[in-house]
Amino acid sequence: KYAQNVNPPLKELYEAGPLVATTDRSFWSISHNLPTPFKKGQVILLPYVSSTYVDVDVDPNRKLDPSSWYFFRGTLFRRFGSRTELVDLGKQVTGANFEGHKMPMKGPQEDVLLNTSNLMRASSVCPCPQGDAPTSGRLFEALATGCLAVVMSPRDIMANDLPFPSLVDWDSIALFSHSLDFLGTRSKGVSRLARQLERTVGPKAGGHHRDLTAAMRKRALEAFRAHMSYFRNPEGVVSSMLFEAWILLQAKGVLEGPYAVEKF
DSSP states (O other), rough: OOOOOOOHHHHHHHOOOOOOOEOTTHHHHHHHOTTTSSSSSSSEEEEOOOOOOOSSSSSOOOOGGGSEEEEEOOOOOOSSSHHHHHHHHHHSSSSSEEEEOOOSSSSSOHHHHHHHHHHHHHHHHHEEEEOSSSSSSHHHHHHHHHHHEEESOOHHHHHHHSSSSTTTGGTTTTEEOOOOHHHHHHHHHHHHHHHHHHHTSTTTTTTHHHHHHHHHHHHHHHHHHHTTTTTTOOHHHHHHHHHHHHHHHHTTSSSOTTTOOOOO
């Protein structure tokens, strides 16, 4: 199904060491067949393309729904990586709206996308567990709708799998936790995360934490519009990609500039 038939001239070009722009460094079939282009230092990570229902010209007003304080839609039981810990998390936080849904393969998808975008705008916190890649489209849709993203992926790979790290201060616009699989292997791992979320971003969090959360949402919206909005600001996406390429080419010694590796 995912067989990659890379013809020799194309493979030779890739193996020569060009920069590769992709939304998924870890897609197993491509990285297996083309390991050299996908190694650290040669890949520019791009954001996923968000639904037009969240990446809109004029943002609708946000009115938080306490019954949907924490929001998740997606596959709760999947082939690669269980999400049973997410179900447990939903039972331990206040106002969880977690439901398992698959995008219909046939028939109209507009109703699903519109309903999900409306619910995300009414929610405060959006867990973003690892998908087939360390990130998923869920992360970028959370940024676009002002729902505070909680990225739940392995920490050892996340540092290299977020788009535009030279331009986006990810720690200032999203929260990061261990992956669901890791939490499941630790005693009371899910319970500890639930308590931390409730204390800092839950509906009963103190005024100081609420102010911090509001500031993170504002910065997230600004970062999305500036660097990740394919529909509203495609020039921003392209400019951000070229800026990261400029930095990587300096690190590789191809270009001179302020980010070039100093030679001794």
